[in-house]
Amino acid sequence: MPHPFLSDEWLADARAIREKYAGQGAPIGHKVKMNQIITDTPFGDGDIELYMDTTSGEVRLEKGHLDDADVTVTTDYETARKIFVDQDPQAGMQAFMSGKIKVQGDMTKLMMMQQQPADANAAELAERIKSITE
Numbered sequence: 001m002p003h004p005f006l007s008d009e010w011l012a013d014a015r016a017i018r019e020k021y022a023g024q025g026a027p028i029g030h031k032v033k034m035n036q037i038i039t040d041t042p043f044g045d046g047d048i049e050l051y052m053d054t055t056s057g058e059v060r061l062e063k064g065h066l067d068d069a070d071v072t073v074t075t076d077y078e079t080a081r082k083i084f085v086d087q088d089p090q091a092g093m094q095a096f097m098s099g100k101i102k103v104q105g106d107m108t109k110l111m112m113m114q115q116q117p118a119d120a121n122a123a124e125l126a127e128r129i130k131s132i133t134e
Helices: 009-020 079-083 087-098 107-114 122-133
Strands: 031-037 048-053 058-063 071-076 104-105
Touching: 009 058, 009 122, 031 107, 071 079, 071 087, 071 107, 079 087, 104 107
Parallel strands: 031 071
Antiparallel strands: 031 048, 048 058, 071 104
16 A cells, blocks of 8 residues: 655655565665655655665664764755665756755765666566555
8 A cells, every 4th residue: 555755654664675675686785874754744754754764784764873984965855866876876966956955964975875877676666655645
């Protein structure tokens, strides 16, 4: 059943999907700890703080904040959805160039992560994540 992107239910279902695919794809080659601040969410208090940690070779996405993050990315809800759910790299680039994405910290790590080659499992995982999203 689909849930709003980044809602507690969506995060739980996305975690379960990632756990199902754990170890099946190519490990994440670039290690990064990234805090994300998503603004203008259509639910809750308006902003959501998340972190993504790939230091284990897998993507871990959870609510919260890392004290030792390499980089912090702030963007609005719609832009985040286009990047994470729709897997639209052009939307990310356009949002960055127009100032909708703000980056603090080691931008090099963020850029290296975007160069991670997709494999068949990553594409299937992305489709499963998309299928749970309203």
